[in-house]
Amino acid sequence: MQYTEIMVRYGELSTKGKNRRSFIDRLGTNTRNALAGFSQLEIKAHRDRMHIQLNGADYQQVAERLGKVFGIQNFAPSIKVARDLEEVKKTAVAIFQEIYRAGMTFKINTRRSDHNFEYDTNEINDMLGGVILENFPEIKVQMKQPTVTLRVEVRLDGIFLSYEQIPGAGGLPVGTAGKGLLMLSGGIDSPVAGYLALKRGVDLEMVHFFSPPYTSEQALNKAKDLTAKLAPYVGKIKFIQVPFTEIQETVKRDVPASYLMTIQRRFMLRLCEQIASKRKALAVFNGESLGQVASQTMESMAAINDVTSMPVLRPVVSMDKNDIIKIAEEIDTFELSIKPYEDCCTVFAPTAPKTKPRIDRARDYESKLDVDGLISRALEGIKITEISSDDHFLNSQEESFAELL
Ligand code: ATP
Ligand code: MG
Numbered sequence: 593m594q595y596t597e598i599m600v601r602y603g604e605l606s607t608k609g610k611n612r613r614s615f616i617d618r619l620g621t622n623t624r625n626a627l628a629g630f631s632q633l634e635i636k637a638h639r640d641r642m643h644i645q646l647n648g649a650d651y652q653q654v655a656e657r658l659g660k661v662f663g664i665q666n667f668a669p670s671i672k673v674a675r676d677l678e679e680v681k682k683t684a685v686a687i688f689q690e691i692y693r694a695g696m697t698f699k700i701n702t703r704r705s706d707h708n709f710e711y712d713t714n715e716i717n718d719m720l721g722g723v724i725l726e727n728f729p730e731i732k733v734q735m736k737q738p739t740v741t742l743r744v745e746v747r748l749d750g751i752f753l754s755y756e757q758i759p760g761a762g763g764l765p766v767g768t769a770g771k772g773l774l775m776l777s778g779g780i781d782s783p784v785a786g787y788l789a790l791k792r793g794v795d796l797e798m799v800h801f802f803s804p805p806y807t808s809e810q811a812l813n814k815a816k817d818l819t820a821k822l823a824p825y826v827g828k829i830k831f832i833q834v835p836f837t838e839i840q841e842t843v844k845r846d847v848p849a850s851y852l853m854t855i856q857r858r859f860m861l862r863l864c865e866q867i868a869s870k871r872k873a874l875a876v877f878n879g880e881s882l883g884q885v886a887s888q889t890m891e892s893m894a895a896i897n898d899v900t901s902m903p904v905l906r907p908v909v910s911m912d913k914n915d916i917i918k919i920a921e922e923i924d925t926f927e928l929s930i931k932p933y934e935d936c937c938t939v940f941a942p943t944a945p946k947t948k949p950r951i952d953r954a955r956d957y958e959s960k961l962d963v964d965g966l967i968s969r970a971l972e973g974i975k976i977t978e979i980s981s982d983d984h985f986l987n988s989q990e991e992s993f994a995e996l997l
Contacts, residue, residue: 593690595651595669598658599745600642602663603665603762609791611768612639619663619765625827626657655758660824662791663768664760668743670752672879680751681723684742686723687755694986697734698724704746716744764793766826771795771873772905773832773864778814778935781820781879781908783925786917788907790825791875797871798829799864802834803936811933811967813985821925823981834863835914835973839966840940846903847957853887853945857896862967865900867974875903881916882909898951931986 602619613983620637627633627644631653646654651669658667671687673679688698695786700720702713707777711719720742721733727959745752774786776798800815840860847855864876880888897904908916920926 593669593671593687596672597670597752598644598646598651598654598667599670600644600658600667600760601665602641603663603760604764607888614766615663615768616642619661620765622663622765622767622827623658623661626824627654628827629657630654656758657824659758660760660761661765662763662793662825663765665762666757666760668754668757670743670745670751670754672750675709675746675751677716677719678754679743680716681720683718683753683812684724684744685727687742687753687817688728688740691730691740691755692728693739694730695940696740697714697732697738698740698742699733699735699738700742700744702744702746706746706748707747714902716746720744732853753777758855759929761791761825763791766793767795769793769795771797771871772800772875772877773797773868773871773873775860775864775876775878776800776815776818776931777879777937778811778818778929778931779879780920780926780929781881781884781916782921783818783879783929785877785879785907786822786824786921787919788922790822794875795826796822796829796877797873798831799834799867799876800831801834801860801863801936803837803939804835804839806939807934807936809937813987814928814931814933816979816983816985817928817977818925820981820983820985821923823979828978828980831977831979832867833975833977834970835866836936836970837859839970840936842966843959844940846961849942850944851949851954851957852897852940852942852948853937854892854949855957856940857887857892858899858954858958859963859966859970861896861904862899862963863970865897865902866967866971868902876900876904877905877907879908880906881911881913884913886947887945889947891950892946895949895951895954898954909944916956928986 616637624635630649632647632649636643671683673683683715700717702716704713740755769792772789774796776782789796798819802812816831819829823829843852843855882888904993
């Protein structure tokens, strides 16, 4: 079937009262960004629905991208027909010729936005139902949960027919909840945390700490590739890489091994706070999950949070690892996350991190360090790039070469 248009139904935003207009505008912008590669599309975000005119663009390809835009409840590919009931009947029959299966039930559901059209909705329902029954003697009409609902919409510019509804990504349009930073490692959890934050409308920028020469270019590329995996939900994502070598060397040298992890994390959070204030982000997100590893206890979180008053949000805090992995597989980050490129935290991981670090001790150890100097030098070394879904960074040649060694 040659579709001419996609009709998009909004999700939760319909309930947002006064904010509705800005939600719709944002969803319109996000959809345009997500579909920017299809130059022939015409996208109009109206109050109750969005209409995407395909103008010859490939429906499947558009649908694949559209399925990742948060704030969409579902969408329906439709066929535009002239405002002539004979044409509508012909198209309806053609549709059923394509989809008819033995035992099928159906109903016709007509809406009119043009109330001056010569027939009203009941008349149209009856006429179309009649013509389908004539052409398919075995088919039955059923009002409650039929196999197929043929939706007919009479508008000023034509009559639109659709029979399929594709579930959208749900959630809220990215950007409607404000801006946040995601602490993105190369692991399984933080990309999932990022996905969940995006889904609730947070516009995220990635912050990644790396420690050359202890961590390789490939470890950095892995974090960038993970960012590219999240990019389809937003269009483009800023990737902020922060050099962490001097801090890690200093902490390793001057702080007892059991507090290494705590102090490193405190530095990460201080840096995030500074970056957030420069980039007007309101909160920091990370992939910590309670009890998952020794360093992810409530005592540890408290000791880390001690350095900032900014909200530190943990979307996967109460999730089981299996459930996190399930999402990682759905959003296609899992395979990438389990590739064995060393993270800066693993390289400098102490053998026995304190599971219940004390805030006073952490403060005490840090009082002997040049915290401000370390922070400002790390900030000076920041590099920011913009990553989109088509970008690839991991060098696959190098990877297969490594396997040979
Ligand atoms: P992940 O799977 O996200 O790496 P993890 O279970 O391995 O999580 P940790 O390594 O203890 O946990 O890290 C906890 C959180 O700290 C991560 O989820 C991430 O948000 C943040 N983090 C860790 N390493 C880095 C890094 N190199 N750059 C940015 N954030 C990091
Ligand atoms: Mg990790």
